[in-house]
Each structure stands twice: as structure tokens, then as C-alpha cells.
Amino acid sequence: MSQKDVGNKVPIYKLKTTNEVMKYYDEWGAENKYDKDMIAWNYTGPKETANVFKKYAQNKNIKIFDAGCGTGLVGIELKKFGYNNFDGADLSQKLLNLIPAGLYKKIMKADLNKTIAVNNDTYDAVMCVGTFTFAHVKPNALEEFIRITKNGGLICFTINEGIYEEYGFDKKIKELSDKKNWEMKEFFKSDYIASKDVNAWLGIAQVIK
Numbered sequence: 001m002s003q004k005d006v007g008n009k010v011p012i013y014k015l016k017t018t019n020e021v022m023k024y025y026d027e028w029g030a031e032n033k034y035d036k037d038m039i040a041w042n043y044t045g046p047k048e049t050a051n052v053f054k055k056y057a058q059n060k061n062i063k064i065f066d067a068g069c070g071t072g073l074v075g076i077e078l079k080k081f082g083y084n085n086f087d088g089a090d091l092s093q094k095l096l097n098l099i100p101a102g103l104y105k106k107i108m109k110a111d112l113n114k115t116i117a118v119n120n121d122t123y124d125a126v127m128c129v130g131t132f133t134f135a136h137v138k139p140n141a142l143e144e145f146i147r148i149t150k151n152g153g154l155i156c157f158t159i160n161e162g163i164y165e166e167y168g169f170d171k172k173i174k175e176l177s178d179k180k181n182w183e184m185k186e187f188f189k190s191d192y193i194a195s196k197d198v199n200a201w202l203g204i205a206q207v208i209k
């Protein structure tokens with residue numbers, strides 16, 4: 001299985017624990033290095049995902065949860081398309097501190113491998129970009145995303161190609177489709193960080209309750 005991914009100091013695929021991941025991003029945020037690197041590497045994940053999302057989410061006032069929002073790059077893309085009602089959650093407080101003021105309605109520090117502190121059926125959509133990768137957030141989070149999303153809502157996500165089968169995302173996605181917990185609308189290999197030869201699966205599914 002491919003272990004390609006990019007990082008600032010150590011290869012990201014060497015990270016093992018949630019604490020290591022948190023420290024890794026806390027340090028990457030120093031002097032805004034994360035955002036600078038994403039520009040330098042032409043990281044297209046947020047733009048590509050928002051582009052797909054807007055085809056299915058025509059109402060710009062819907063309430064969106066950005067899972068693993070980091071410094072808010074997905075929020076910036078959502079805003080460009082006119083969405084104005086989104087919250088964000090991330091493990092790294094240092095990255096959350098870098099989100100432009102007023103961009104997100106609510107920001108919370110959270111470990112998305114645990115139960116999310118959000119009531120059932122709260123959001124119209126969940127976006128999760130760049131967060132399904134090595135040692136980050138595991139496939140069970142998709143069940144949590146469905147739980148907090150309303151019937152008919154959307155879940156739009158990327159999965160790093162290097163972990164798609166290794167972490168069981170392929171099986172979880174099939175299981176959710178087989179159980180009719182959601183209906184997959186699009187699923188394809190996106191560019192993501194093509195400049196570093198790292199691609200990701202990009203999916204958008206509609207929740208069925």
C-alpha cells in the first residue's frame with residue numbers, strides 16, 4: 001500500500017497516536033507555515049470539494065459542519081460560493097487560532113474519533129477535507145457525521161488514497177450504502193496535492209434517515 005503523503009518535518013504516515021497528530025499540526029501552524037505550504041504545494045482539496053458540494057447544495061443558508069477545519073481553508077472556499085452559516089471543529093487549537101475572525105459561526109476543539117458533542121440531526125451538511133489521512137480520523141467518524149446530519153443532508157469528504165483500503169474506508173462506505181444510511185452521489189479520484197503526487201478520493205453522499 002502506498003504511503004505517500006506530505007508533511008513539514010516528518011513523513012505524516014509515520015504518525016501513530018492522536019497526540020502526535022495534534023502536536024504535529026500545532027507546530028505546523030507556527031508563523032502560518034501550514035497555509036504557506038498549502039499555497040506553495042497548490043493544495044486543491046478545499047476548492048475541489050467546495051466545487052462538487054455547490055452542485056448539490058443550492059440553498060446558501062444551510063448549516064454546515066466543517067470536520068477537521070484546520071486553519072479554515074474550506075470555510076474560505078464555502079464563503080466564495082456564498083455559504084455563510086458554517087461551524088468548524090479540529091484537534092489542533094493552534095490551527096483553530098489561525099482561522100480568520102468571523103469566518104465560522106462557531107469553532108470547537110474536538111477529537112473526531114470520539115463522539116462529537118453535537119445533537120442528532122443538527123446540520124444540513126458535513127464537509128471533511130484532508131482529515132481522512134494517516135493516523136488522523138478513522139472510518140467510524142462517517143457514522144457520527146450521519147448522526148449529526150439531517151435526513152436528506154449531504155456529507156462531502158476526501159480520503160487520502162494511501163489509507164482508503166488500509167484503514168477500511170472502502171468497506172465502511174460500502175456498508176453505509178448497503179444499509180441505505182446514505183446514497184453516494186459522486187465518488188472519484190481528485191487532484192488534492194497533485195504537485196506532490198498525492199491524490200485523494202472525493203465523495204459526496206446524501207443522508208437517508
Ligand SMILES: C[S@@+](CC[C@H](N)C(=O)[O-])C[C@H]1O[C@@H](n2cnc3c(N)ncnc32)[C@H](O)[C@@H]1O
Pocket residue numbers: 018021022025045046067068069070071072073074089090091092095110111112113128129130131135136137
Ligand atoms: C491536512 S489538515 C486539513 C485541514 C483543512 N480541512 C484543510 O483542508 O486545510 C488535517 C486536519 O485534521 C485535523 N485532525 C487530525 N486528527 C484529528 C482528530 N482526531 N480530530 C479532529 N481533527 C483532527 C488536524 O488537526 C488538521 O487540521
